[in-house]
Amino acid sequence: xxxxxxxxxxxxxxxxxxxxxxxxxxxxxxxxxxxxxxxxxxxxxxxxxxxxxxxxxxxxxxxxxxxxxxxxxxxxxxxxxxxxxxxxxxxxxxxxxxxxxxxxxxxxxxxxxxxxxxxxxxxxxxxxxxxxxxxxxxxxxxxxxxxxxxxxxxxxxxxxxxxxxxxxxxxxxxxxxxxxxxxxxxxxxxxxxxxxxxxxxxxxxxxxxxxxxxxxxxxxxxxxxxxxxxxxxxxxxxxxxxxxxxxxxxxxxxxxxxxxxxxxxxxxxxxxxxxxxxxxxxxxxxxxxxxxxxxxxxxxxxxxxxxxxxxxxxxxxxxxxxxxxxxxxxxxxxxxxxxxxxxxxxxxxxxxxxxxxxxxxxxxxxxxxxxxxxxxxxxxxxxxxxxxxxxxxxxxxxxxxxxxxxxxxxxxxxxxxxxxxxxx
Amino acid sequence: xxxxxxxxxxxxxxxxxxxxxxxxxxxxxxxxxxxxxxxxxxxxxxxxxxxxxxxxxxxxxxxxxxxxxxxxxxxxxxxxxxxxxxxxxxxxxxxxxxxxxxxxxxxxxxxxxxxxxxxxxxxxxxxxxxxxxxxxxxxxxxxxxxxxxxxxxxxxxxxxxxxxxxxxxxxxxxxxxxxxxxxxxxxxxxxxxxxxxxxxxxxxxxxxxxxxxxxxxxxxxxxxxxxxxxxxxxxxxxxxxxxxxxxxxxxxxxxxxxxxxxxxxxxxxxxxxxxxxxxxxxxxxxxxxx
Numbered sequence: 284x285x286x287x288x289x290x291x292x293x294x295x296x297x298x299x300x301x302x303x304x305x306x307x308x309x310x311x312x313x314x315x316x317x318x319x320x321x322x323x324x325x326x327x328x329x330x331x332x333x334x335x336x337x338x339x340x341x342x343x344x345x346x347x348x349x350x351x352x353x354x355x356x357x358x359x360x361x362x363x364x365x366x367x368x369x370x371x372x373x374x375x376x377x378x379x380x381x382x383x384x385x386x387x388x389x390x391x392x393x394x395x396x397x398x399x400x401x402x403x404x405x406x407x408x409x410x411x412x413x414x415x416x417x418x419x420x421x422x423x424x425x426x427x428x429x430x431x432x433x434x435x436x437x438x439x440x441x442x443x444x445x446x447x448x449x450x451x452x453x454x455x456x457x458x459x460x461x462x463x464x465x466x467x468x469x470x471x472x473x474x475x476x477x478x479x480x481x482x483x484x485x486x487x488x489x490x491x492x493x494x495x496x497x498x499x500x501x502x503x504x505x506x507x508x509x510x511x512x513x514x515x516x517x518x519x520x521x522x523x524x525x526x527x528x529x530x531x532x533x534x535x536x537x538x539x540x541x542x543x544x545x546x547x548x549x550x551x552x553x554x555x556x557x558x559x560x561x562x563x564x565x566x567x568x569x570x571x572x573x574x575x576x577x578x579x580x581x582x583x584x585x586x587x588x589x590x591x592x593x594x595x596x597x598x599x600x601x602x603x604x605x606x607x608x609x610x611x612x613x614x615x616x617x618x619x620x621x622x623x624x625x626x627x628x629x630x631x632x633x634x635x636x637x638x639x640x641x642x643x644x645x646x647x648x649x650x651x652x653x654x655x656x657x658x659x660x661x662x663x664x665x666x667x668x669x670x671x672x673x674x675x676x677x678x679x680x681x682x683x684x685x686x687x688x689x690x691x692x693x694x695x696x697x698x699x700x701x702x703x704x705x706x707x
Numbered sequence: 708x709x710x711x712x713x714x715x716x717x718x719x720x721x722x723x724x725x726x727x728x729x730x731x732x733x734x735x736x737x738x739x740x741x742x743x744x745x746x747x748x749x750x751x752x753x754x755x756x757x758x759x760x761x762x763x764x765x766x767x768x769x770x771x772x773x774x775x776x777x778x779x780x781x782x783x784x785x786x787x788x789x790x791x792x793x794x795x796x797x798x799x800x801x802x803x804x805x806x807x808x809x810x811x812x813x814x815x816x817x818x819x820x821x822x823x824x825x826x827x828x829x830x831x832x833x834x835x836x837x838x839x840x841x842x843x844x845x846x847x848x849x850x851x852x853x854x855x856x857x858x859x860x861x862x863x864x865x866x867x868x869x870x871x872x873x874x875x876x877x878x879x880x881x882x883x884x885x886x887x888x889x890x891x892x893x894x895x896x897x898x899x900x901x902x903x904x905x906x907x908x909x910x911x912x913x914x915x916x917x918x919x920x921x922x923x924x925x926x927x928x929x930x931x932x933x934x935x936x937x938x939x940x941x942x943x944x945x946x947x948x949x950x951x952x953x954x955x956x957x958x959x960x961x962x963x964x965x966x967x968x969x970x971x972x973x974x975x976x977x978x979x980x981x982x983x984x985x986x987x988x989x990x991x992x993x994x995x996x997x
Contacts, residue, residue, distance in 0.1 A: 326819065327928045330828035366928070464973055492972030495932050497922055498724050500850065501717050501968040508713055520830065524924050532841040532850040557832035557924060561839065597827010 316359035320385030322375040324392050327367025331551055332605045333392045335598040339606035342588055343613040353620045365391050372399040390414050394467035410628040412612045418470045420652050427632040428653035431612040435658025436650045439474030442568055445662040445687035446544040447478035455512035459488035462517035471517035471545040487511050499529035513541035520548030531561045540698045543567040550604035556673045562665040564702030569663045571603055572683040576691040581643040582607045601678055611642040662687035666705040712846045717968040723853035725960020729953045730860035730918050732940040734911035737904050740947035741884040745808045748815040750930030752909055755818055756916020757925040761831040771833040775917025779910045786909030787902045822927035830924035856918035864953045880904045884947055943983045945996025
């Protein structure tokens with residue numbers, strides 16, 4: 284009897300042990316976070332935007348975990364500083380995939396930082412969501428690439444399409460194109476050339492400059508010398524600031540009716556504050572501005588959370604440019620995972636191609652190359668900025684009036700010189 | 708056909724910009740040129756100077772150039788202390804070549820990360836009444852935000868030349884670069900002299916930083932852009948030559964400006980470094996080197 288009880292006890296213990304061994308991995312997997320890896324510009328020239336994007340992504344992770352995670356598992360962000368330097372990006376993503384073994388990779392901020400990461404994602408057949416890249420996938424045609432900026436199916440042209448259509452509507456015929464020697468700027472300038480050709484315009488100046496250029500007055504004078512009707516600029520934050528300053532110092536040629544187009548940086552609070560009334564009259568791209576035709580409750584609610592975190596972080600305090608989109612591109616990934624119940628890259632990619640997805644920035648439908656099916660880029664004209672009201676103007680209707688597309692317009696186009704006087 | 712108005716304006720801007728390049732490089736001409744200290748962190752100290760000027764402007768509404776001048780004594784003292792550490796750790800042991808350079812590399816990153824952690828990564832700009840103002844003199848448009856830094860850098864170069872040429876300490880600094888032992892026999896302590904020289908080098912960063920802040924928005928890592936340029940100017944000038952630094956700065960500034968205007972801005976760095984290579988090909992010691 285005693286021996287039988289002992290055998291029964293041993294069998295029971297063995298059964299429990301076997302059950303634990305079988306169940307534990309599944310239980311552990313449920314508790315293991317879903318890890319999303321990326322490089323982000325936390326230092327260097329793009330850091331002002333990169334750090335604000337990181338805050339937005341952290342808010343997404345917290346919101347997701349507060350709602351129970353994805354597939355019952357928490358999400359965790361694994362990131363490294365890419366120093367705004369494309370050269371370090373491949374190493375970062377190799378580490379994320381091979382050493383950190385993250386579940387998913389997403390891009391850092393900007394065309395320059397996406398370009399070196401995309402080949403590795405293609406090589407490894409990974410789904411790859413990109414943050415503010417222009418035409419990175421144009422030549423690859425990779426079907427697991429998805430891009431959050433609404434530049435449309437032809438992103439090179441999409442970012443400046445409105446600018447050239449505005450110019451055509453005003454009867455402007457000759458254009459000067461100036462761009463930085465960097466990936467985004469060159470893609471955007473190429474798009475500008477195509478838009479000029481499509482609109483029957485003549486390019487009278489077409490040059491690029493190195494990112495180390497300290498003074499832009501020789502460039503502005505050279506542009507003035509060819510007397511274009513308008514100028515398309517494709518520049519990065521520091522050079523955008525330099526070009527606007529040089530334009531104000533040298534003064535535009537009398538023929539120039541429009542200046543701007545593809546200038547990154549004017550949307551950053553710090554750069555805008557430094558320029559103040561010099562912004563008036565410029566026409567430039569944007570994605571989300573505080574104009575009634577564009578504002579959405581979802582983004583405004585997100586911005587309230589973002590601003591609370593940003594105020595002590597030394598980043599853009601307003602957050603209208605990049606953060607909502609950084610939140611949204613993780614929303615895309617999260618929704619794809621939740622809707623498909625899968626972590627398989629192929630399944631998620633197929634889902635995103637086949638289904639419109641609602642995010643904080645609105646409904647998104649992707650085309651075959653992972654760009655938005657419909658462009659939603661805005662052209663805004665800066666008006667009414669003074670030395671003292673910049674932050675307020677950036678955050679209230681009226682100062683960045685939407686002048687393209689017509690369906691969202693909240694103001695009308697003014698020639699540059701007239702727009703410049705709008706600050707009083 | 709060359710447009711004379713464009714040419715004169717490009718030349719003027721080039722001269723003004725060249726003066727600013729001189730201000731950025733002049734401290735390095737002392738530390739690298741005279742003391743043989745490969746201070747890779749020199750541009751990082753310039754960025755530190757820019758932040759100091761920005762904070763003075765933010766807290767006390769101080770003009771950036773004035774802020775740079777007021778911060779010079781503090782940077783001088785930091786320079787002296789830093790050289791003492793460098794001397795005790797590396798130079799005295801004969802390990803200054805690689806380890807000393809690694810020390811300054813590390814210092815560069817510490818400064819950059821320190822700035823990021825203290826102030827964030829957002830751009831800093833200067834506020835001053837002369838920024839954005841341009842004087843028209845006939846054909847020439849002269850922006851004050853370049854003219855004033857140019858004048859300040861001329862003053863820096865002149866003061867440094869006077870100091871090195873007319874004071875005992877200044878002559879001792881030049882002497883220590885030539886013959887340390889002879890200087891000791893003259894009754895001067897070479898280590899103390901080098902301390903003062905390095906202090907001057909870093910002191911110049913306070914002013915150079917304020918000038919940089921006037922010209923471009925500054926963020927913690929912007930110094931990396933100028934590492935190659937400042938060393939190129941010092942080498943082109945001839946190691947240890949302050950007047951050469953001014954001439955080299957002007958030469959590169961003018962070359963960049965003219966090329967940017969007439970051939971395209973993309974060519975400007977290639978032409979600048981092409982000039983450096985050409986000069987070194989004919990005069991390996993640099994323009995004013997011995």
